[in-house]
Amino acid sequence: SLELPEIHAGDTLNIQVELPEFSENYNIVSVQLNYLYDNEIENNIVMVSFLVNASPVIINEILFKPSENNCEWIELYNRSESGYVVDNFVIEDASGGEIRFFGDIPGNDFIVVVEDEETFLNFYPNSPSEKIIEAVSWTTLNNTEEALSLYDNFEISLEEVEYELSD
Numbered sequence: 171s172l173e174l175p176e177i178h179a180g181d182t183l184n185i186q187v188e189l190p191e192f193s194e195n196y197n198i199v200s201v202q203l204n205y206l207y208d209n210e211i212e213n214n215i216v217m218v219s220f221l222v223n224a225s226p227v228i229i230n231e232i233l234f235k236p237s238e239n240n241c242e243w244i245e246l247y248n249r250s251e252s253g254y255v256v257d258n259f260v261i262e263d264a265s266g267g268e269i270r271f272f273g274d275i276p277g278n279d280f281i282v283v284v285e286d287e288e289t290f291l292n293f294y295p296n297s298p299s300e301k302i303i304e305a306v307s308w309t310t311l312n313n314t315e316e317a318l319s320l321y322d323n324f325e326i327s328l329e330e331v332e333y334e335l336s337d
Contacts, residue, residue, distance in 0.1 A: 174205065195226040195250045196328065218324060225328040226250035227259070229320055230280060232333060234311040241289040242311050243282050244269070246320070251277040258323040263316055267309025 177183050189199065196219065203214040230247035233240070244261060248254060253276045261269040261283070275281045280301060284290040287304035291297060311318075315334040321327045 176207075177205065192220075192222050194223045195252060196221055196254060196322075196326075198324075219322050219326045221326060221328070225320075226252065227254060227256070227275060227320065228329045229261070229318060229331045232311070232318070232331075234316060234333065235313040235335070239289070240293040241285040242308070243284040243290060244318070245280055245282045246275060247280045248275045248277055253277050253279075256281070259328070260321055260323070262319045262321065263309050263311060264318075265309075268307060269305050269309055270307045271303050271305045273303040 172185065174183065174185075185203075187201070198217060198219045200215065200217045204211065205214070208214065227246055227248050229244060231245040233243045236242055246256070246259075253274060255273075256275055257272045259271070263269075269283060271283045273281060281303050282290070282297070282301055283303050283305055285305060285308045287302055290302060291299060313335065315332070317330070317332045319327060320329040
């Protein structure tokens, strides 16, 4: 809490705040300014994300060339103790196509982001359904070679992987 001077319309006030030391892994900081005489509070929030050391969430496994009754899927593994909400994560392929999804990934656990949940569960009937997340949008993965990037909506790169089908 800070005592602020009066801010006139069109004026800007810069404030520097020293943040505490952050733990390893993925962090999001949100700063919100509540000013008594501000009628437009929607523009008073700033959020950033950053990594301390390696990313806790990685692309662990990919099925990019499914058989006839299966679908494409990507497994994400959380190698940290902390759980994460992955609503702001995106997987992007080399051509700029995006896979968007919503959900949670517990600590030291995995989720599988799938193109089609029903098809996936029909092919893998013993899979725990709570770990399966159907993507909101899906881009078809290349069957021979591909580069995938996992990042958040602040454009922090969490993981980059490439694959190439060998003969």
